[in-house]
Amino acid sequence: MSGAVREAPVFRVEGLTRSYRVGDADVRALAGVDLEIGSGELVVVAGPSGSGKSTLLHLLGALDAPDAGRVFVEGRDLATLGERQRTLLRRRRLGFVFQAFHLVPVLDALENVEYPLVIDGVPRAERRARAAAALDSVGLGERMSHRPDRLSGGERQRVAIARALVHRPRAVLADEPTGNLDSGNALRVFELLAALGREHGATVVVSTHDPELVARAPRVVTLRDGRVARDERRPEAVS
């Protein structure tokens, strides 16, 4: 037996099920998912619409609670955390990127990226510097004072990526981050996520149904009808 302490996976889920009520019918989004995602991994969650990709990311990100099963983030069972602890987990340990960017329209790019540090009480000088560096890293150093309505879709998503990484999270959850982008921008955003994840040592989980992105992922978890249909590791993938 080895004496070394094995590092807990960043995410581990067991028997995860989640249903939603739509009209009079119960729609089962997840029907018993078991999964482990390790530190620094880049994982693409693939599958057709309605396969449960977003639901899985919501549960991993402590945005929602499962009907049954358990979610562990860095070894901590989310069911044991209170509302405030879940909020702090999202604020400090996780980063989120959404399909519709969800930037705050009244804040400029720098202020949007700075926001996670503002709510965490980071001193102004430090957070300004960190936000500026994060924007630099996504190639938007020249667009810091632009508000979202003056940025293109690709630029907005790069701001959202900078916002997701500025507080140096342990993992980034990106739910269809390229869904609103053209193929050129989609690829650039995906590669940026992958590169920055590597650079920060962050685990990156991306949901998508874009075959081009799936082809570039070193690990692809394919969901079908709320179950893991395939969990494929491909060390040769370009990202």
Added chain:
Amino acid sequence: MSPLEIARLALRNLARNRRRTALSLAVVAAGTAALVVTAGFVRFSFDGLRAAMIHGGLGHLEIADAAAAAARGAALDRPASPALADWREVRRALEALPHVTAVGANLHLMGLAQSADGRSVSFVGVGAEPDRERRMGFEVRLREGSDLPAAAPAPGADAALLARGLAESLGVRAGEVVTLVATTPEGTLNALDVTVAGVVTTGVAELDTRFLKLPLASAQRLAQTDSVSNLLVGLDDTRATGAALAAARAALAGRAAPLAVTPWSERAPFYGQVRDLYLGIFVFLGTIVVVLVVLAASNTLVMSIMERVREIGTLRAIGTGRGQIAALLVAEAAWLGALGALAGAALGLGAVLGLNAAGLRMPPPPGAVDPIDLRLALVPEAFAGGALLMILVLVLAALLPAARAARLAIVDALGHV
């Protein structure tokens, strides 16, 4: 997130929908201005009524024989018996007190006035000292003729001021002679011919039908007494009434025949009634303003939250606490209240100055004779109170929607269309 950060972000959020924010600000501003203007009107009315009471015949303090004072009512037209014999000594003691401008003696009379052509009308009269009343700031509202002479008239040269209604009933004008008949303290009748020096108004329609004023010396001749009914004390500042009351009571304590020292407010129940009525109207109007502002502001706040459900979901997703979300939304409401109140204060100030400059007049109030100037006082506490009230009202209106927004399920909020 520090309160400063929350305030800063909240202010930015108000700029999202400028038209709606401007509309809300206009409602709050109009409400604040309405409060400021109404408070100015009410304050001016109080001040005017108080001054009219004090300088129209009550003085700031009344000194009367305690037993006589207890036996009569407070009103001007209910004569007190001439029970104050050593009034000159009492006056000397009082005129030495701080804030006292003068102390005037009054002798109250009731009787019958008769004109040369035989018309008789009952009167209530007061014998007074015109020189001292002038020093006390008493007003004589002459409609005809002239005021009473400052010096006490010699026997046979008695004069009187008749209130307008009484002069009309008797059919006399300034310069004509009327005969006054009154009972003496001993119960006998005495008569005195007086020349009508002038026709006045008391400002109160009912009293104008019966009132006359004559010099104290003439009144004493008619009543055949050297005593007076009471002494009226005038002060240089109405705010000193409390201190002067205490000083007068201390100065007059220990007399064999105790004296009652009564402040003007206790002798003017009408003032209290009017004040209560006006305050009631002010509170009623304030309640309407608050309800309107709450309704308008609630609508704005709820709309503003409904439009931002996805954003609120995003902010919650990336780690904003429920308390931070609620604080942000409440801060937006507080900004609306503060900025609206600031605009309302400026609007109210402009309205007060503008209306005062316009020199408008209002019809006589019930029971009064003359129209009154529409003037508004600047009431600093109305500006401050109005502003605080608006902020408080907006914050209270925001509490429920803010709490609801903070408790939105994140996933539902993110998927909100």
